[in-house]
Amino acid sequence: MSDVSLTSPTTDPAGLLVYFVGTRFALFWLALKTGFLTVITLGFYRFWMKTRMRRWFWSAIRPGGHPMEYVGDPWEKLLGFFIAVVILTFYIGIINLLVMFVSFSIFSSASVGYLASVVGVIPLWFYAQYRARRYVLARTRWRGVRFGLEKGAWGYAWRALVHWAVTLLTVGLLWPRMTFWLEKYVTDRTYFGSARLNQGGHWAMLYRAAIPFILSLLVLVGGAIWVFWLDPIVVSADMTTDDIIRSVEEMMDGGAAALPVVGVERLGIFLIGILGLLYGAIHYRFVSKRLMANHKTADGITLHSRLSGPRVASIYVLGSVIAYFFLVLGVVGLVIFAMLTLGPSAMLGGAMGDFGAAVDLPKSIAVLLIAVFYLSIFLLWNVLYSTFVTFPLMRHIAQTLSLPQRHGLQVISQRARDEFAEAEGFAEALDLGAAI
Amino acid sequence: MSTGFNGFGAAYFDGDRPIGKEVSLHIANNNLQIGFDNGTTLFWPLEDIRTLEDNADKQSFTLRLITDPLARLLVTDQMLLGYLPNATRRSPPKGRGKLALWAAGAVAAVALQVTVLVPLLADRLAVFIPPDGERALGEATFEQIRDALGDTGLAPLAICENPAGTKALAQITAALNAGDGAPEGLSVAVLDHDMINAFALPGGFVVIFKGLIDHAETPDEVAVVLAHEIGHVVSRDPTRHALRSAGSIGILGLLFGDFAGGAAVLFLTERLISATYSQQAETNADAFGYARLEAANVSPAALGTMFERLRDEHGEGNELLGHFLSHPSLSDRIENARSAADETRNYAPILDDAGWKALQSICD
Ligand SMILES: [Zn+2]
Numbered sequence: 001m002s003d004v005s006l007t008s009p010t011t012d013p014a015g016l017l018v019y020f021v022g023t024r025f026a027l028f029w030l031a032l033k034t035g036f037l038t039v040i041t042l043g044f045y046r047f048w049m050k051t052r053m054r055r056w057f058w059s060a061i062r063p064g065g066h067p068m069e070y071v072g073d074p075w076e077k078l079l080g081f082f083i084a085v086v087i088l089t090f091y092i093g094i095i096n097l098l099v100m101f102v103s104f105s106i107f108s109s110a111s112v113g114y115l116a117s118v119v120g121v122i123p124l125w126f127y128a129q130y131r132a133r134r135y136v137l138a139r140t141r142w143r144g145v146r147f148g149l150e151k152g153a154w155g156y157a158w159r160a161l162v163h164w165a166v167t168l169l170t171v172g173l174l175w176p177r178m179t180f181w182l183e184k185y186v187t188d189r190t191y192f193g194s195a196r197l198n199q200g201g202h203w204a205m206l207y208r209a210a211i212p213f214i215l216s217l218l219v220l221v222g223g224a225i226w227v228f229w230l231d232p233i234v235v236s237a238d239m240t241t242d243d244i245i246r247s248v249e250e251m252m253d254g255g256a257a258a259l260p261v262v263g264v265e266r267l268g269i270f271l272i273g274i275l276g277l278l279y280g281a282i283h284y285r286f287v288s289k290r291l292m293a294n295h296k297t298a299d300g301i302t303l304h305s306r307l308s309g310p311r312v313a314s315i316y317v318l319g320s321v322i323a324y325f326f327l328v329l330g331v332v333g334l335v336i337f338a339m340l341t342l343g344p345s346a347m348l349g350g351a352m353g354d355f356g357a358a359v360d361l362p363k364s365i366a367v368l369l370i371a372v373f374y375l376s377i378f379l380l381w382n383v384l385y386s387t388f389v390t391f392p393l394m395r396h397i398a399q400t401l402s403l404p405q406r407h408g409l410q411v412i413s414q415r416a417r418d419e420f421a422e423a424e425g426f427a428e429a430l431d432l433g434a435a436i
Numbered sequence: 437m438s439t440g441f442n443g444f445g446a447a448y449f450d451g452d453r454p455i456g457k458e459v460s461l462h463i464a465n466n467n468l469q470i471g472f473d474n475g476t477t478l479f480w481p482l483e484d485i486r487t488l489e490d491n492a493d494k495q496s497f498t499l500r501l502i503t504d505p506l507a508r509l510l511v512t513d514q515m516l517l518g519y520l521p522n523a524t525r526r527s528p529p530k531g532r533g534k535l536a537l538w539a540a541g542a543v544a545a546v547a548l549q550v551t552v553l554v555p556l557l558a559d560r561l562a563v564f565i566p567p568d569g570e571r572a573l574g575e576a577t578f579e580q581i582r583d584a585l586g587d588t589g590l591a592p593l594a595i596c597e598n599p600a601g602t603k604a605l606a607q608i609t610a611a612l613n614a615g616d617g618a619p620e621g622l623s624v625a626v627l628d629h630d631m632i633n634a635f636a637l638p639g640g641f642v643v644i645f646k647g648l649i650d651h652a653e654t655p656d657e658v659a660v661v662l663a664h665e666i667g668h669v670v671s672r673d674p675t676r677h678a679l680r681s682a683g684s685i686g687i688l689g690l691l692f693g694d695f696a697g698g699a700a701v702l703f704l705t706e707r708l709i710s711a712t713y714s715q716q717a718e719t720n721a722d723a724f725g726y727a728r729l730e731a732a733n734v735s736p737a738a739l740g741t742m743f744e745r746l747r748d749e750h751g752e753g754n755e756l757l758g759h760f761l762s763h764p765s766l767s768d769r770i771e772n773a774r775s776a777a778d779e780t781r782n783y784a785p786i787l788d789d790a791g792w793k794a795l796q797s798i799c800d
Contacts, residue, residue, distance in 0.1 A: 022492030030490065052490045060492035066447065066456060066510060067498060069488065075535060082538040086545045093549045094557065097679060101561045104569035143456060144449035144508045193454060414452045414506065 015304065015404035020395040022060035027391050030056055031383040039375050047077040053386065054136075061398045063142060072139035080135075080424060088124075095120055126157040131424065133186060138418035142192070146415050150189035159185060176206035179288050187296055193412040201295030209287035212309070213280025220273035227266050282316055283309040293401070300408020306400040315396065319389035323381070330380045334373065438464035442513040445496065448472070451506025461511070463519050468499075470509065480509075487523045502527060558679035562672055565679075567639070571621070573678050574639030578625075581643070585629055594799075596626040596646060601798025604791040608655065611732040611786055612663050619669050624662065628799045632746065634661050636668040638675040646799045651746070655787035655795060656738035660773070663728045664739075667721030673713045722769065726776040735783040739773035 034049035051074045058070035099120065103112040134149040141147070163178035180203035187199035290307040297303070440462050447456035448470055460471040468485060470478040480501050488498040497517065499509040517523055565573070582592035609624050622640045630647040637643065642665045644658070652658045668674060713721075726736045777783075787795065 021495075026492065055488070055490035056492050059488065059490065059498070062493075064456075065445075066449075067491075067493070067496075069498070069508070075532075079535045079538055082535070082542040085542040086538065089542075089545050089549050090553075093554055097554055097557055097561070101565065101679060104573045105565050106569075143454035144451040144506055145454040409454050412454050 015302075015402045016064040016406050018398045018401040018403075019062040019065055020060055020398040021062060022056065024387060024391050027053075027056060028383065028387040031386045035379040035383045039372060039379055042372070043375060044078075047081065048074040050074075051077065057390075057394055058140065061394065063401075063403065066143050069141045069144075070139055071141060072136070077424065091124070123157045123161060126160040127153045128424075130156040130186070134418070135424045137190060144414075145193040145412060146417070148191040148415050148418055149186070150191075152185070152189055156182070156185055176210060176288065177203045179203075180206055180292065183289075183292055187292075191415055192298065193415050195298040195301065195408060195412045197296055197298050199292060199296055201292065205291055205295075206284075206288045209284045209291055209309075210280070212283045213277060216273050216276030216280045219276060220270065223266075223269035223273055227269065279313050282313045286312045298408055299411070300405060301403060302405040304402050304404050305397075306402075307397060308400070311396055312393065315392045316389060319385075319392060323384035323388045326384050327377070327381050330384075331377055334376055334380075438462050438469075439519070441511075441516050445510075445512040447510045448478075449508045449510075451504065451508070456510070459509070461513070461516065463516075468516075468519075482520055483522050485520050485523065486525065486527070487517070487520070489524070554680050555676070558676050562676040562679055565638075565675060567621075570672075570675055571639035573675065574637040574641045577637050577678055578641055578643070581637075582627065585627070594628040596628050596799035598794075598798045598800055600794035601626075601796075601800075604655075604787055604795040605798065607791060608659055608662060608786055608795075611734075612659060612728045613666060615728075615731055619666070622666065622669060626798050634665055636665040636674045638672070638678050640669050641674075642666065642669060649796060649798070652742065653745075654738060654785060655792045656734050656785055657742040658795070659732070659734050659786045660725065660729060660736060660739040660742065663725035663732075664721050666728065667724030668713065668717070670724060671717060671720055673717045673721070677713065722772065726773075729776075730778075732786060733781075733784050734786045735777045735781075736773050737777035740770040743770050743773075 030052060031049075034045065034052055037045040038049050051070070051072050054070040054072060058068040061068045099116045103116065106112075130149075130153040134151075134153070137147040137149045160182055163182060167175050167178045180199075180201075184199040187197050190197040286307060287309045290305040293303050293305040293307075440460075443458070443460045446459050446461060448459045449456060457472055462469040462471070463482065466482050468480040468482060470480065472478075480499075484502045485499050486502060488500065491497055496510060496512045497514075499511060499520075501507060579592065582595075586592040586594075605624060605626065609622065613619070613622055619640050622642065624642045624644065626644050626646060626649065629645045630650075631645045632647040632651045634642065634644040634648055642662065644662065648661065649658055725739075729736045785792075
């Protein structure tokens with residue numbers, strides 16, 4: 001694909017299109033192959049698996065017909081993981097111990113301790129998130145030119161904490177403000193070669209993306225007022241929700257309701273409301289990304305996204321259902337396989353976590369088998385999710401994206417390599433790394 | 437001799453600017469000749485050319501030169517691949533030394549933490565936990581163990597509470613837990629599980645599994661184990677151990693990664709049950725146990741009898757043996773138990789026959 005169009009500056013509305021090549025089957029095969037290797041290496045191959053999956057996805061996304069490239073190195077990821085483990089074991093081990101001590105000494109209970117140790121990890125979580133993003137961008141190239149993200153992980157972490165606090169204090173009303181400012185913090189520090197990105201727009205524009213969510217909330221609140229107050233479903237005066245649920249269950253079983261109820265089918269409004277909320281959450285997450293993408297610019301470069309909320313939601317719903325269906329099939333297959341090879345008693349004993357005398361196998365082997373079994377199910381899910389959710393999602397996001405203005409590309413030059421000792425080790429160690 | 441290739445759709449990126457250049461492609465003299473519109477030509481030695489791996493597109497592929505980390509050549513003519521001898525050869529990984537260093541560091545850090553730092557800190561802190569806190573810690577771990585060993589996801593493991601059996605158990609406990617320094621609020625419970633084991637928890641909990649009572653041939657054999665566990669309670673060994681586990685579980689979660697949840701909890705529970713204390717702690721618990729048995733006029737030799745039978749029937753993989761095996765070797769301990777018994781003395785069983793029958797049916 002030659003780039004004749006590039007040499008003549010253009011603001012053609014279609015602009016530079018983003019293509020997506022690659023087939024679902026090829027991805028499935030790659031995910032299965034690398035997933036299998038991950039299982040038989042007890043998880044160690046996951047750094048290679050992740051690298052290879054990213055390479056595949058990146059090379060499938062082709063702005064202007066030219067592939068993105070992922071140059072991350074699995075050894076570098078392994079090293080990063082070790083570094084993070086060294087640093088985190090001290091933090092987590094000692095902090096956990098102190099927190100539990102305080103929790104039992106002062107509060108005489110474990111729950112305070114658990115809560116505190118979870119809360120203690122939250123800042124690290126944001127820190128790791130930013131570092132992971134920086135690593136991935138630093139290892140992403142297009143047309144031979146590197147992306148990059150400036151340093152600023154702690155700045156991101158404390159901003160995220162403040163925004164979350166504000167969002168919680170305003171019962172979610174200022175959520176779009178948080179979404180916008182955190183994304184702006186990252187975008188404004190993102191580079192493509194020598195060009196710095198800029199996040200324009202205003203946070204209030206994101207309320208548009210929240211409309212389905214807000215409508216669903218209104219449906220739920222309105223429904224509650226209608227069914228319980230304006231035109232009560234239960235005739236009796238002092239009813240609790242438990243009573244109502246019980247009557248509904250009894251009616252579903254075909255029996256007569258224990259309570260005098262009127263128009264119980266109106267409860268269906270809650271089902272609609274809750275499904276609406278789920279849809280609204282997905283819609284917000286992706287449409288807010290679209291709205292912000294449309295306000296991202298660099299000198300002489302603009303982005304345009306035509307991403308569709310309903311389409312993304314249907315990918316999630318359909319993809320998850322299909323993936324779940326195959327997962328169940330796969331688990332049944334695994335169990336049968338294990339029963340045939342190991343004998344049923346070992347399998348059952350292992351799954352129950354029973355290390356007692358009932359298990360004939362040596363304990364270490366039983367533990368190993370359980371580990372492999374858990375790992376297999378987890379990875380099977382990963383493979384299916386990549387195939388049926390991540391793949392169509394990435395394809396949709398790529399194909400709806402374009403660069404209407406791109407004469408700015410002419411003046412961009414390469415940026416220096418961002419050496420990154422710990423890679424995304426923190427994210428990996430803190431379990432943030434599940435996503436591509 | 438020169439071979440030409442289809443340059444349609446091919447593009448060269450110089451690694452500086454994101455501008456694709458149209459190229460003509462030829463191979464001559466073991467070089468790939470990349471010709472540009474302005475008449476200049478780049479020469480890439482064929483053996484130094486690699487393709488990018490895990491390419492999603494079947495119609496095109498990207499080439500790189502090992503001596504230039506940045507320049508890229510996007511090619512659509514599949515014929516070209518056949519001329520590249522080392523297209524898929526891996527580049528030698530860099531920084532293995534650093535990797536090995538950090539890997540060793542990671543292992544050392546975890547080992548240091550689990551074996552030295554956490555135990556040290558836990559031992560220091562355990563002294564400062566007030567009784568209420570210890571009790572709460574014990575209750576929490578007790579419930580955790582009952583849940584883990586119960587029918588998965590259903591009911592927690594049952595506590596055996598047959599009245600006559602409970603009375604017999606109380607009788608043993610009272611006999612052993614008398615005199616100076618007897619811990620207050622000691623609670624001994626029997627759990628309905630076949631495991632031949634017993635263990636102590638923080639806050640004065642001692643748990644005996646039904647399997648142990650079934651395995652014992654005399655009430656004294658239950659008493660010796662109980663006396664030993666009371667020894668652990670008195671020196672607060674379980675509290676230290678629970679604190680250590682609290683410190684270690686985070687590290688385990690870190691290492692186990694995504695499927696941590698279930699596995700780490702199982703592992704932790706398993707560790708609590710088969711708690712291995714330090715050699716000093718075991719020796720002290722033994723000594724304490726013998727003293728209490730003497731005071732209750734029960735022969736410590738029952739411990740030796742029981743262990744020998746256990747070893748004969750189950751081998752050394754048994755949990756109870758695992759606990760008692762810890763540091764002083766098992767045969768040493770059997771020997772010690774025998775020698776702790778005063779041969780000239782006239783010992784009496786801790787329970788009469790009726791009491792022993794009652795204890796044996798505590799789970800009915
Ligand atoms: Zn002991």
